[in-house]
Amino acid sequence: MVSSLDEKRLEARRLPMAAALDKMEDQETSESAVESQVEEEGPVESTTHSIAQFSSKLRAMIRIRNKYQAIKKRRAEMAAGLSLSGSQPRSTSPKIFTFDTVTANSPPPLRNRKKKKKKRRVLFPSSSRRVVPTKESSRAKSCLVMLSLIVFLQVYNAIENLDDHVLKYDLEGLEKTLKREVFGQREASEELLERLSDYLSTYVHNKPLVLSLHGPTGVGKSHLGRILARHFRSVMSEQLVLQYFVLHHCPLEESATNCAWNLASRISEIVTLAEEEEKIPVFIFDEVEFMHRPLLDTLHGFFRSNRSSEYLNVIYMLISNLGQGEITKFVLQNSSSEVSMGRMWLRRDLGLLLRRTLEKHHPLWVETDIVPLTLLEKSHVMDCFLDEMTREGFYPDHVHIERLAGEILYYSVGQRQFSQTGCKQVVAKVNLL
Numbered sequence: 001m002v003s004s005l006d007e008k009r010l011e012a013r014r015l016p017m018a019a020a021l022d023k024m025e026d027q028e029t030s031e032s033a034v035e036s037q038v039e040e041e042g043p044v045e046s047t048t049h050s051i052a053q054f055s056s057k058l059r060a061m062i063r064i065r066n067k068y069q070a071i072k073k074r075r076a077e078m079a080a081g082l083s084l085s086g087s088q089p090r091s092t093s094p095k096i097f098t099f100d101t102v103t104a105n106s107p108p109p110l111r112n113r114k115k116k117k118k119k120r121r122v123l124f125p126s127s128s129r130r131v132v133p134t135k136e137s138s139r140a141k142s143c144l145v146m147l148s149l150i151v152f153l154q155v156y157n158a159i160e161n162l163d164d165h166v167l168k169y170d171l172e173g174l175e176k177t178l179k180r181e182v183f184g185q186r187e188a189s190e191e192l193l194e195r196l197s198d199y200l201s202t203y204v205h206n207k208p209l210v211l212s213l214h215g216p217t218g219v220g221k222s223h224l225g226r227i228l229a230r231h232f233r234s235v236m237s238e239q240l241v242l243q244y245f246v247l248h249h250c251p252l253e254e255s256a257t258n259c260a261w262n263l264a265s266r267i268s269e270i271v272t273l274a275e276e277e278e279k280i281p282v283f284i285f286d287e288v289e290f291m292h293r294p295l296l297d298t299l300h301g302f303f304r305s306n307r308s309s310e311y312l313n314v315i316y317m318l319i320s321n322l323g324q325g326e327i328t329k330f331v332l333q334n335s336s337s338e339v340s341m342g343r344m345w346l347r348r349d350l351g352l353l354l355r356r357t358l359e360k361h362h363p364l365w366v367e368t369d370i371v372p373l374t375l376l377e378k379s380h381v382m383d384c385f386l387d388e389m390t391r392e393g394f395y396p397d398h399v400h401i402e403r404l405a406g407e408i409l410y411y412s413v414g415q416r417q418f419s420q421t422g423c424k425q426v427v428a429k430v431n432l433l
């Protein structure tokens with residue numbers, strides 16, 4: 001495209017050229033006149049010089065004329081091009097005229113052009129100052145971040161602490177021992193572990209943990225008590241675990257008050273020591289069915305939650321055959337419905353039944369978690385024989401074990417046989433071998 005300025009320039013060039021052409025035409029006529037005059041008058045030396053000068057001027061003029069013709073032609077072509085492109089707006093910016101072809105100046109094809117990035121613009125109202133608003137850091141936002149960080153750290157710390165507590169008592173180790181050494185009491189063992197794990201995961205409690213193990217004779221109550229005492233002695237110090245056998249420590253009723261006083265001071269001593277060591281002491285009372293009233297009352301006092309904090313971080317375990325009649329009856333009656341009702345439901349019902357009986361015996365059982373141990377079946381008794389024989393160095397012959405297990409008395413319910421004395425006689429029978 002050619003701007004108006006270019007046109008003016010062309011025009012300006014064209015005018016002198018046109019004048020020169022007119023002059024050239026005049027000169028051509030005058031040249032012919034001169035030539036005719038020369039023909040008529042003959043060659044003269046002075047005229048020869050002026051003719052040579054004149055012919056060089058003429059050649060220059062012809063060159064200018066040719067250029068002018070070329071420019072004129074190009075203008076005509078450009079005008080034709082403009083009319084073809086139609087409504088394209090003419091650029092108002094000044095352009096430098098060159099003799100390059102139009103195609104050389106034409107814009108490159110679209111695909112070769114780089115995509116221009118869109119500028120993000122902030123639109124301001126005409127009345128306001130054109131200043132980009134400064135980003136204000138929100139204090140509420142930073143406070144929220146800080147708060148969530150603190151909460152996260154506290155939760156993380158609490159979880160770590162919980163893990164630390166449980167790890168300290170090695171409940172996983174205890175679980176393995178129970179699985180290996182206790183037969184036929186899977187639910188009771190699991191319940192026990194669950195209560196211990198819940199309690200031992202934290203050091204701050206609002207009441208002590210009181211577990212009460214009940215079951216018929218020979219089902220492994222004392223056996224469980226011994227395993228627990230051994231375990232806690234190994235993970236804590238000896239002094240923080242007390243095993244109290246009523247028939248051994250306080251057999252006579254007349255000395256019960258004195259026993260109670262001694263027991264209370266012993267408990268206080270151990271609790272204080274445990275508080276210093278930041279550990280939870282364990283008290284295991286066996287043969288509780290023989291415990292006299294003053295001792296039961298003393299224990300009841302320790303189970304209450306109105307005592308100072310060190311007395312709340314304690315585990316008490318009561319072992320007795322109280323309620324054994326109820327357990328035997330319940331197991332035999334529900335042996336066939338175990339699968340249909342589910343063992344957990346039966347255990348819950350049995351627990352409620354036992355609580356009613358035990359609360360009549362002494363109110364301290366209101367504060368306890370009751371863990372019933374069930375009757376052992378013939379297969380469990382055989383496991384007891386196998387274990388005992390291996391321990392005593394006998395070859396564990398299956399036929400021999402079956403014969404020994406057959407000498408024990410059983411309750412028969414359908415296909416199932418429940419031992420009337422659990423594994424109580426196993427040790428004695430193996431000793432006779």
Ligand SMILES: Nc1ncnc2c1ncn2[C@@H]1O[C@H](COP(=O)(O)OP(=O)(O)OP(=O)(O)O)[C@@H](O)[C@H]1O
Binds near residue numbers: 183185216321
């Ligand atoms: N469930 C069991 N698993 C392994 N061994 C057992 C089990 N029950 C009993 N025994 C064995 O039988 C012996 C006697 O058991 P334990 O003293 O625990 O009976 P108990 O339930 O306390 O009975 P009691 O109320 O008459 O004292 C134990 O030494 C133990 O070796």
